[in-house]
Amino acid sequence: MSKYKCIIFDCDGVLVDSEPIGNQVLVDMANELGANIDLEYAYKHFKGGKMQSCVDKISVLINQPIPEDFTTRYRQYSFEAFKTKIQPIQGVIDLIQSLKIPYCVASSGPENKIRLNLELTGLLPYFEHKIFSCYTIQKWKPSPDVFNWAAETLGFNPHECLVIEDSLTGVRAAKNGGFDVIGYTAHDYNNELKNEATFALSSMEAIKKMLMDS
Structure with missing residues (x-):
């Protein structure tokens, strides 16, 4: 049995493969204004951040x-792109189906975006009333x-929870709150998380095995 009593998932890049889609829209819009950046720049400087910070x-x-x-306009264009491309x-x-303990999603995105992406990927039924x-x-x-809000709402202390994040910002947020955190490194292009x-x-198979073995 896992020593953890609750799993807190990030959304973008952990539950849904939205990072390439959303960041490409942001790159295209920025370049229309003369920014002259590429997707690699966006992953390094925008991933996991607050929208206003990106702006x-x-x-x-x-x-x-x-x-x-x-x-x-970014929300409009990215939502349109998500509807045809997201997985x-x-x-x-x-x-998720293997979990025997409570879980939720805690994301930097607005709730309507989280819900849209979960719905488009068939994940929303797993997270109804568990979106932060x-x-x-x-x-x-x-x-x-x-993360503190999510843990408290579900009735757990930080040390009882495990966060799964794919961005350096998210990993630092979890650590700042006293949470253990898995850095999901499938798209860690800057090799920052380890x-x-x-x-x-x-x-995700490795994460599942770790939880079963811990």
């Missing part, structure tokens, strides 16, 4: 204010607040 970085790159409707992370449904968004509490990673996460694993 601020783009503003610095182009040396002028971002149009007021930028975020609204669940390989092996994550099998992992940074937007709800207006506190973003690397602050641990969203030095900061409690565990570093590259597949």
